[in-house]
Amino acid sequence: MKKTVLIADDDPVMIKLLEFNLVRAGYDTVACREGNSVLSSALEIRPEVAIIDLMLPGRTGLELIGDFRRHGKLAGVPIIVVTTQGRGSTKEELLAAGADSVFTKPFSPSLLLAKVEELSRSRVSEGDIDER
C-alpha cells in the first residue's frame, strides 16, 4: 500500500511541485489549502508525513504542530514545516514546538524528498521497536 503525504499549503505552485516529486517517488498525496481543514484530513488519511506551510490561512503551521502533538492519533506523525524568509516563527521555535524539520523557500525539492523518506524510514523503525 502506498504511503500518503499530507501537503498543507495555500500556494498551488508549491502543492504542484511537491506532488510531482512525491508521486514520482511512489507516495500518494492529499493537499489542503486552508488551515482549518488540516486536522480532519489528517485524521482521515493518517499521513506518513505532513508538510505544512507556516503561514497557512485559517490556522498557522505553529498552531497545527500543537494540534498534531496533542492529538493521540496524530502525535507521532513527522512534520516538515515550510517557511518563507522573514515572517513568523523561527526555526528554533518550530523545532521546539515539535516540528521534525524546517525548510525555507526556495528549497531543493530533492532534499525535501530525501527528508520525507528519512522521516518515513525512522517511523517504520520505531514501529518495529514498538512491536517487539
Next chain:
Amino acid sequence: MSVDLSDGVSDGVPILDDGYVGELEMMAGGNHAFLRELLADFVKESEIRLANLERSEQVNPEAAIQDVHFMAGSSAGVGLKRFSVFCRKMESVLKETGGWNPDWVGQARRHHQEGVDLLRARWS
C-alpha cells in the same frame, strides 16, 4: 510614509535564481510542459495578489502583508529571485512602518514580468 524600494533590487539581484531553476529542470527531467503549468499557476495566483495590491490604499496593511508574503514564497518556488526579494522588501517595510507606496505595484509588476518572460522563453 513613502519608501523607495528600488535601490539595490534592480541592479544587485539576478532576475532568476539560476541554481534553483536548474534544479527544477533536472527534477522535471525535460518535462517542460510541467514547468509551464507550474509557471501558469504562479502567474494566475500572483495576478490576483497584484490586483489586490493595486487597491491597497483602501485595505489594511495586514492584508497587503499577506499578499506580498504569498508572492515572495510562490515566486521563490519558480525561481524568480529578483521579484521574490522585492516582495520581501515590501513585506519588511509594511511590517515595520505600516506605510504603503502605490509606486511599489508598478515596480513589482516590472520585476514580475521580466522574470516570467525569461522563464517562458526558457521553457517554451
